[in-house]
Amino acid sequence: MKTLQLEYIKRRRQTLGISLQEMAEWLGFKNASTYLKYEAGTYAFKAEQLPGLAGILNCEIxxxxAQKVAKTAI
Structure with missing residues (x-):
């Protein structure tokens, strides 16, 4: 199962110098604190939001x- 890497999203936003408020506006959220709840994992991004997020962050969906890999005992 693949897991959404919220830390990647946060780092990418910060690297590009995009504020929480800008992300909120571009994604259609009410305010920066609402977007922050998505980035922090309080709310879950919906599949239809991911193309817009990738476009803003200039990356691929x-x-x-990240692929979850089970650890095996040696």
């Missing part, structure tokens, strides 16, 4: 995900 697949960049948001």
């Amino acid at each position: 697949n960049d948001f995900f």
